[in-house]
Amino acid sequence: MSDSMSAGPTINRRRALFGTAAVASTAVLAACAGPQQAGAPSSSAAPSGTAGGGAGLVDVHAHFVTDDYIAAARSVGHEKPDGMPAWPAWNIDKQLADMDRRAIRKAVLSISSPGVHFGDDARAAELARTVNDRATAEVRAHPTRLDHFASLPLPDVDAAVVEARRALSAGAIGVIVMSNAGGQYLGDAALEPLWAELASRRAIVLVHPTSPPGWERTALGRPRPMLEFMFDTTRSVVDLGFSGVLARHPELRIVVPHSGATLPILSERIGLFQKGIGVPAAEPWAKTLRKLWFDTAGTPFPTAIPALASQAGTERIVYGSDSCWTPDAAIDAVLKAIDEAAPPTGARNWRELAAANAEQLLRRD
Numbered sequence: 001m002s003d004s005m006s007a008g009p010t011i012n013r014r015r016a017l018f019g020t021a022a023v024a025s026t027a028v029l030a031a032c033a034g035p036q037q038a039g040a041p042s043s044s045a046a047p048s049g050t051a052g053g054g055a056g057l058v059d060v061h062a063h064f065v066t067d068d069y070i071a072a073a074r075s076v077g078h079e080k081p082d083g084m085p086a087w088p089a090w091n092i093d094k095q096l097a098d099m100d101r102r103a104i105r106k107a108v109l110s111i112s113s114p115g116v117h118f119g120d121d122a123r124a125a126e127l128a129r130t131v132n133d134r135a136t137a138e139v140r141a142h143p144t145r146l147d148h149f150a151s152l153p154l155p156d157v158d159a160a161v162v163e164a165r166r167a168l169s170a171g172a173i174g175v176i177v178m179s180n181a182g183g184q185y186l187g188d189a190a191l192e193p194l195w196a197e198l199a200s201r202r203a204i205v206l207v208h209p210t211s212p213p214g215w216e217r218t219a220l221g222r223p224r225p226m227l228e229f230m231f232d233t234t235r236s237v238v239d240l241g242f243s244g245v246l247a248r249h250p251e252l253r254i255v256v257p258h259s260g261a262t263l264p265i266l267s268e269r270i271g272l273f274q275k276g277i278g279v280p281a282a283e284p285w286a287k288t289l290r291k292l293w294f295d296t297a298g299t300p301f302p303t304a305i306p307a308l309a310s311q312a313g314t315e316r317i318v319y320g321s322d323s324c325w326t327p328d329a330a331i332d333a334v335l336k337a338i339d340e341a342a343p344p345t346g347a348r349n350w351r352e353l354a355a356a357n358a359e360q361l362l363r364r365d
């Protein structure tokens, strides 16, 4: 981190700005300044996951990989997944040790981008079953520490419905879907049977970014998670709202990673196009926004989460680490920033708030 990047705003300044429209004007574009500029520790910081009498922090955005999964991806050319330098390593012992060290009570495991569909429907369905069975086994071995979002072999919708039924019946608490599957976005009418199935089970759906169609030209040779992931999340979630999926299926609990990607700074613009230009949408964007859940993966402080909260409130913000794809030092720095951030309205600290929100999100009823 450069000297200029470390000269971030102080906690007092953030406290003054928090909850005001001024925050949104800088929004997530400044989030690349990183999380390590949190200023002096807040007296209400909570280093313990159970501080404040809460139930403990839950990580809703915790990835795993297996040797078989990586081999399957490599076999079709994913040597540098989404332009990242290399595949990460994962094992259950390190997962649990890291959770202990960070005072994380529970993690919800999932497979990240590039997902499980590499062009062949039958192989995708088989790979989804394989990774989901592995996650189910880990959850059964550690039921108080782990849950699981199942992978689906989209864009094969019929197979995705079958696998969703199978995995949710086996104990998965929800599913992870890529922001697009071979260019098919989440508002596509072809996905309606899947949304109906997931809604009937009140499933949680983590919408995870992946490379968009045409990334070969738009990424300009850089890792797609840096920019393309944020734009594709935004595109896909707006499509969910405008197409009416969330209006038709209010039971769905959609989680948007990375502090809502670029939604905090674009939501007013999206609303302007709805109202001022007449772009058809199933419901007002502000209403859609209030249905969504958000996680803190990436660079949540000092800018992104306050910007998100100014647009969407704090009631549906939960913690996400983006392990094992995020370096340990970066995860630790983000947690430090979360613990040192000015407290949200109505809670003593962000850990307490995120833990309480996660209890609501993960309720099985």
Ligand SMILES: [Zn+2]
Pocket: 061, 063, 112, 208, 297, 322, 325
């Ligand atoms: Zn992720």
